[in-house]
Amino acid sequence: MKDLKIGEGTQVTLHFALHLEDGQPVDSTFDRDPATLVIGDGNLPEGFESCLYGLQAGQKETFTVPPEKAFGQHNPSNVQLLSRSDFANIDELQIGMILGFTDKAGGELPGVIAEIDDRQVKVDFNHPLAGRTLTFEVEIIDVAPASVQ
Incomplete structure (x- = not known):
């Protein structure tokens, strides 16, 4: 063989x-x-x-x-703006941090924190x-x- x-x-x-x-x-x-x-x-x-x-x-x-x-190519529609209040339970939210999110089907979906301000958090759901x-x-x-x- x-x-x-x-x-x-x-x-x-x-x-x-x-x-x-x-x-x-x-x-x-x-x-x-x-x-x-x-x-x-x-x-x-x-x-x-x-x-x-x-x-x-x-x-x-x-x-x-x-x-x-x-x-795959980076897909801009896979980048989402979420409310900063959605992350209230995370003490130190940092750019580059990878967090687990739940998709509509109930599966786990990793997202990378791309930007943070007082009102919103930009999360990139593209593969790194x-x-x-x-x-x-x-x-x-x-x-x-x-x-x-």
Whole structure:
């Protein structure tokens, strides 16, 4: 199975690193245990997953992933102004703080505090990496058929 290529339904063990356009690191497993994932299970954005197709154990590659294939473009309609009184129970509200909100369906939705004044708080519900081109570096350690759960 050493020659198995990454494709739909394969389990992949890999090291990865994500960097912003300026080289600033976002996340990496190179200094800790590698990640294991199943291709096609929805846990990895499609744009990152598609970069892995056809790779085999032992390969190292670096890809540039545009926003459309990563976390999407920044959507201005995902930025909301909320009343400052909605945050009365938070002692020290700070710009950059990530808070959990409940969406209309009852699910949890993270929002980043973008601006604060006496009356309103601007909350950005876009993914923090939306609108960013990312560099995706991988080292494939193992590729195996995904086990049926």
